[in-house]
Amino acid sequence: MRNRVTLADVAKAAGVNAATVSRSLNPATESQVSKETARKIKKISKDLGYTPNTVARGLRTRKSLTIGVVIPDLTNPIFPPIVRGIDSYLIPRGYSAFVVNTDGNHEIEQTLISSLMERQVDGLIVATGHTEGDLLTQYHQRGVKVVMVNRESPGIPFPAVTSDDSAGISAIIEHLVALGHKNFIHLAGPADSSTGLLRSRTFVSECKRLGISGKVIKNESYSIDEGQAAVDKLLDHGTRNFSAIVAGNDLLALGAYHSLRTHGLKCPEDVSVVGFNNMPFTADFQPPMTTVNAPHFDMGVEAARLLLSQIDGIDTAPVKVTLPVSLIIRGSTARVL
Amino acid sequence: MRNRVTLADVAKAAGVNAATVSRSLNPATESQVSKETARKIKKISKDLGYTPNTVARGLRTRKSLTIGVVIPDLTNPIFPPIVRGIDSYLIPRGYSAFVVNTDGNHEIEQTLISSLMERQVDGLIVATGHTEGDLLTQYHQRGVKVVMVNRESPGIPFPAVTSDDSAGISAIIEHLVALGHKNFIHLAGPADSSTGLLRSRTFVSECKRLGISGKVIKNESYSIDEGQAAVDKLLDHGTRNFSAIVAGNDLLALGAYHSLRTHGLKCPEDVSVVGFNNMPFTADFQPPMTTVNAPHFDMGVEAARLLLSQIDGIDTAPVKVTLPVSLIIRGSTARVL
DNA sequence: GGGATTACTGCAATCGATTGCACTTCCGCC
DNA sequence: GGCGGAAGTGCAATCGATTGCAGTAATCCC
Numbered sequence: 001m002r003n004r005v006t007l008a009d010v011a012k013a014a015g016v017n018a019a020t021v022s023r024s025l026n027p028a029t030e031s032q033v034s035k036e037t038a039r040k041i042k043k044i045s046k047d048l049g050y051t052p053n054t055v056a057r058g059l060r061t062r063k064s065l066t067i068g069v070v071i072p073d074l075t076n077p078i079f080p081p082i083v084r085g086i087d088s089y090l091i092p093r094g095y096s097a098f099v100v101n102t103d104g105n106h107e108i109e110q111t112l113i114s115s116l117m118e119r120q121v122d123g124l125i126v127a128t129g130h131t132e133g134d135l136l137t138q139y140h141q142r143g144v145k146v147v148m149v150n151r152e153s154p155g156i157p158f159p160a161v162t163s164d165d166s167a168g169i170s171a172i173i174e175h176l177v178a179l180g181h182k183n184f185i186h187l188a189g190p191a192d193s194s195t196g197l198l199r200s201r202t203f204v205s206e207c208k209r210l211g212i213s214g215k216v217i218k219n220e221s222y223s224i225d226e227g228q229a230a231v232d233k234l235l236d237h238g239t240r241n242f243s244a245i246v247a248g249n250d251l252l253a254l255g256a257y258h259s260l261r262t263h264g265l266k267c268p269e270d271v272s273v274v275g276f277n278n279m280p281f282t283a284d285f286q287p288p289m290t291t292v293n294a295p296h297f298d299m300g301v302e303a304a305r306l307l308l309s310q311i312d313g314i315d316t317a318p319v320k321v322t323l324p325v326s327l328i329i330r331g332s333t334a335r336v337l
Numbered sequence: 338m339r340n341r342v343t344l345a346d347v348a349k350a351a352g353v354n355a356a357t358v359s360r361s362l363n364p365a366t367e368s369q370v371s372k373e374t375a376r377k378i379k380k381i382s383k384d385l386g387y388t389p390n391t392v393a394r395g396l397r398t399r400k401s402l403t404i405g406v407v408i409p410d411l412t413n414p415i416f417p418p419i420v421r422g423i424d425s426y427l428i429p430r431g432y433s434a435f436v437v438n439t440d441g442n443h444e445i446e447q448t449l450i451s452s453l454m455e456r457q458v459d460g461l462i463v464a465t466g467h468t469e470g471d472l473l474t475q476y477h478q479r480g481v482k483v484v485m486v487n488r489e490s491p492g493i494p495f496p497a498v499t500s501d502d503s504a505g506i507s508a509i510i511e512h513l514v515a516l517g518h519k520n521f522i523h524l525a526g527p528a529d530s531s532t533g534l535l536r537s538r539t540f541v542s543e544c545k546r547l548g549i550s551g552k553v554i555k556n557e558s559y560s561i562d563e564g565q566a567a568v569d570k571l572l573d574h575g576t577r578n579f580s581a582i583v584a585g586n587d588l589l590a591l592g593a594y595h596s597l598r599t600h601g602l603k604c605p606e607d608v609s610v611v612g613f614n615n616m617p618f619t620a621d622f623q624p625p626m627t628t629v630n631a632p633h634f635d636m637g638v639e640a641a642r643l644l645l646s647q648i649d650g651i652d653t654a655p656v657k658v659t660l661p662v663s664l665i666i667r668g669s670t671a672r673v674l
Numbered sequence: 675g676g677g678a679t680t681a682c683t684g685c686a687a688t689c690g691a692t693t694g695c696a697c698t699t700c701c702g703c704c
Numbered sequence: 705g706g707c708g709g710a711a712g713t714g715c716a717a718t719c720g721a722t723t724g725c726a727g728t729a730a731t732c733c734c
Contacts (some may be wrong), residue, residue, distance in 0.1 A: 004479070006719095006720055006721080007720065007721060007722095008720075008721090016684085017683065017684045017685075018684095018720085018721080019683075019684065019685080019686095019722075019723075020682085020684075021722095022721065022722060022723085023683090023722090023723090026722085029722090029723090032680075032681085032682075032683090033682070034682060034683090035683095037682080037683085051451070051454060051455055052720090053396075053455065053457060053719090053720050053721065054455045054456045054457065054721095054723080055392050055395055055396055055401060055457045055719095055720080055721090056396055056689090056719070056720035056721040056722090057720080057721050057722075058392055058689090058721090059390075059392055059393055059688090059690065059691090059719090059720080059721075059722095060688070060689050060720080060721050060722045060723085061398055061689085061721085061722065061723095062689070064392060066456075073421075074411075074417040074420055074421055075414075075417040075421060075617065077412075077414065077617070077618075079417075080411040080412040080416075080417060081412055083411055083436075084410075084411055084412060084438060086709095087437075087438065091449075091452075092439075096435050096437075096452065096453075096456060097435070097436075098433050098435065099420075099432070099434075099436055099576065100424075100433075101421060101424065101486070102430075112428075114388070114426075115433065116433075117388060118388055118390065118391045118435060119391045119392065119403075120392045121392070122389060142341070151351055202675075208690060210421055211686080240702045246671055254618075254621060256622070270418045280412065280414070281414075281591075281621075284591060284594070284618075284621075284622045284623060285618070285621050285622065285623065286621060286622065286623035286624070286625075287623070288623075342691055343689095343691080344691060344692095345690075345691090351713085353713075354713065354714045354715075355690085355691080355692095355714095356691095356692075356693075356713075356715080356716095357712085357713060357714075357715065359691065359692060359693085360692090360693090360712095360713090363692085366692090366693090369711085369712075369713090370709080370712070370713080371712060371713090374713085389690090389691080390689090390690050390691065391691095392689095392690080392691090392692050393689070393690035393691040393692090393719090394690080394692075395691090395693050395719090396690080396691075396692095396719045396720070396721090397690080397692045397693085397718070397719050398691085398692065398719085399719070457702065506727080609729090649683090
């Protein structure tokens with residue numbers, strides 16, 4: 001029923017062997033066939049509506065032209081641009097991507113990665129943090145190529161594409177200090193993610209360097225609810241000795257917005273808030289959010305490029321690519337009164 | 338290199354034929370094998386770290402357990418929930434999804450659908466509008482199952498899952514009329530999309546029914562820029578005889594926000610604005626957006642369910658599923674002064 | 675004119691699984 | 705004791721392509 005026209009059908013119609021058809025239709029081997037035969041075969045295959053079966057080809061060539069993309073959650077707005085960046089590099093090169101969501105759950109992740117492997121993906125782009133990464137290491141040893149994007153994998157030397165988080169945090173603090181702020185809260189991202197760790201470390205070291213007060217609050221995940229709960233807890237305990245909140249990402253910052261509002265505090269008049277990522281719509285928030293722009297689309301592109309160069313064996317060293325960020329000053333930060 | 342352990346390896350280790358291993362490992366055929374042999378084979382296959390090759394299996398069984406999801410643009414926030422809904426139904430059933438972005442470009446769409454077919458997808462979930470849909474019809478005739486989600490395909494009787502847009506528009510107008518509004522602008526979505534068409538038709542008929550003034554402005558796409566440009570044009574021409582804007586979706590509404598703001602008009606004091614979809618973060622906009630909630634995740638689930646039932650031959654009628662919506666009243670609508 | 679290339683094309687194996695059919699063995703039963 | 709049937713397993717074909725090797729015919733060169 002499906003896909004009735006096969007190589008053999010074309011071969012029969014053209015009165016040649018399937019091998020000849022295969023060679024004619026493949027640009028790399030076309031030269032092995034006489035011009036005339038190739039022309040005839042192409043015409044016939046078009047007339048018959050032949051469509052190659054990528055799956056069968058992959059079985060024989062041991063290349064599926066398929067890669068797996070492992071992300072925590074597609075509904076987190078930073079991931080769609082990454083995925084589209086990946087696609088934009090992959091698709092013109094004949095690859096397709098399976099995107100899977102782990103929801104930050106390690107077991108789910110293991111299961112999904114296994115299923116990707118069973119589907120014979122040629123490589124993996126992973127955007128979830130890993131402290132253990134057992135399966136990934138195993139597969140890597142078996143020859144599967146892996147590239148990390150957005151987060152890094154501590155311990156395992158996979159190639160990785162990240163944004164320059166350190167520079168971002170520094171820029172934020174510099175900006176806030178210039179506005180007269182002296183007492184900071186940092187809503188840190190998960191400690192088992194490289195971004196969370198790096199951002200909070202930079203926050204601490206920058207505060208120390210500048211001799212200002214910076215308190216770090218740990219969060220389990222990068223979510224609005226966590227951010228809100230963290231600030232709620234602070235304010236409910238009467239802690240108000242801070243004028244600025246440096247959030248680990250935009251979602252945590254948005255949670256801070258919510259908490260401040262329910263506690264009758266105004267942003268930026270009472271407290272300045274800064275996000276991280278410049279995800280879509282941050283400019284439309286109330287107030288428009290000051291944040292750090294990370295080039296997510298480009299990170300996706302770069303990750304895909306790295307992966308394919310690994311697959312093609314061009315570039316086998318575990319290179320680290322860091323893309324520059326920029327501070328976007330909007331309405332959620334103001335001079336301290 | 339990759340995936341060294343095959344059925345044949347397990348068979349050799351167990352001293353049996355590959356067929357026996359295959360039967361032992363497949364729950365459906367396990368009964369054909371003696372309990373003891375099955376047990377032994379399972380143990381050995383586990384010890385050896387055998388992973389089935391889904392691609393090879395698909396070649397033989399003519400089922401790839403893969404489906405294609407065709408959407409306009411993943412960075413439009415209504416699509417991630419739909420995709421996740423689809424995944425949530427598909428993955429537990431052994432399926433995986435290829436998600437492709439067409440950017441509303443018909444040629445790109447044709448190319449991507451072809452490539453999905455070459456990859457032997459068992460079915461397609463399509464979220465892009467179609468006036469022509471030539472390729473899709475062709476494939477459907479060849480036995481490929483297709484389900485539409487979010488939008489319908491005029492003419493082609495594919496099963497479809499949509500939200501109850503008519504009810505949504507009615508609720509909006511009712512709400513606005515109750516607030517004393519009498520002069521409406523509708524920022525219509527693309528006329529070649531079923532949602533755009535249905536929403537604007539309902540808008541017109543409701544205005545007629547209630548005897549109020551409603552002007553429709555056509556837009557090429559569902560984007561912030563289009564919405565802004567449309568309202569800009571209106572205001573630049575001095576047209577101000579309206580007190581409420583009913584947007585075809587949240588992005589157009591957000592564009593209206595921008596335009597009003599740059600023209601010194603306040604929402605909702607001067608003009609009320611209503612969106613459609615209740616996409617993420619609409620509650621955090623300035624002002625929080627009144628909109629219609631469409632159950633995108635559930636629509637994805639339902640579409641996946643329909644598709645699998647088509648594939649399994651359970652349900653072959655082109656059923657239409659309409660999911661209920663609800664009006665979410667927030668801060669962008671107010672009583673007319 | 676004959677041996678050596680070259681240019682095409684076909685044969686058949688192969689990728690890793692699934693499955694119809696045939697075969698053997700073992701029981702049960704008359 | 706022999707026959708029928710069931711249970712368990714193996715053989716080999718198959719899915720749709722790719723590719724090393726071999727074979728044929730044409731061409732070249734001395």
